[in-house]
């Protein structure tokens with residue numbers, strides 16, 4: 001994969017595909033992690049005298065300009081973090097984009113409006129996507145792929161534009177891939193993966209692939225209840241994916257056959273309902289009352305997971321252990337994060353909600369070896385899939 005060092009960018013217009021898909025509360029950015037992660041590549045380019053045209057998506061507007069999903073607030077935050085003006089184009093490939101890009105001088109930065117306001121960006125029709133990619137590529141002379149969180153999407157800005165322009169991978173993509181390689185090749189053992197989140201159906205591919213690689217697989221969060229049920233326990237009103245039970249039984253059998261230690265919660269916080277202030281009791285995971293729902297792993301499970309992580313040399317963690325958005329049910333997720341901070345291991349937080357939780361708790365980000373900017377992308381990488389955005393940069 002070519003890197004920034006392989007491109008001569010001075011005085012040239014460089015289109016940078018970043019992942020600036022940050023959570024917004026109205027116009028307020030509630031977690032700017034992805035914007036901060038995009039800064040070093042942009043700075044490297046401006047420092048080398050490039051005219052930098054950043055493009056990115058926000059949310060899922062489905063091909064139409066959508067109020068509330070403009071990248072304008074992101075342009076403002078990016079400018080603060082860069083300590084430089086960021087010219088904002090109010091369209092993606094229209095008059096505003098052309099005007100803003102034409103006005104750029106060496107070392108200056110522009111941000112285009114939300115790529116997904118254009119139907120061509122995500123189109124499954126190669127011709128429609130290709131036509132939009134041509135327009136986007138027309139704004140620049142060089143392309144830098146740095147939106148790691150979107151590399152699993154076969155979208156125009158990720159997959160097609162690098163085929164049209166001389167290209168390289170930005171520093172963020174290089175760093176992310178370097179870490180993920182350590183989770184898939186010559187991994188230092190014991191290798192322990194902690195998975196959580198609501199739905200087991202989102203993690204089928206990664207579980208299937210990891211069972212052949214890991215020493216231990218710890219499962220918490222909403223998906224754990226489908227595993228408990230598959231073992232024959234009742235889970236009350238907890239999240240349950242009945243249609244995944246066969247699949248999950250298969251995983252339990254495979255883990256046993258392979259000698260993978262698949263660890264499930266032994267106790268949970270069983271609440272009377274899904275609410276911040278819902279009354280709850282700590283109950284054995286095998287004895288969840290019929291009228292209760294598990295909203296977090298319990299104290300014994302937190303200790304058990306810590307013990308299973310104690311001698312790990314490599315840890316990958318994706319997905320919260322409970323409803324961490326509610327303070328009362330955030331303890332399990334916090335405990336896993338704190339255990340990882342103490343661990344003497346390569347510790348990788350796999351983006352998405354786990355990364356958001358780390359920042360919500362105010363835990364030191366440098367307490368982890370790496371916090372990925374891509375939840376879905378890192379999972380698909382670990383699943384062994386070919387990621388369109390990485391494949392396009394390899395060519």
Ligand code: 3PG
Nearest residue numbers: 019021059149150153376
């Ligand atoms: C993400 O937030 O997962 C990435 O930015 C990709 O966004 P998407 O899941 O909407 O494609």
Ligand code: MG
Nearest residue numbers: 352375376377
């Ligand atoms: Mg996603």
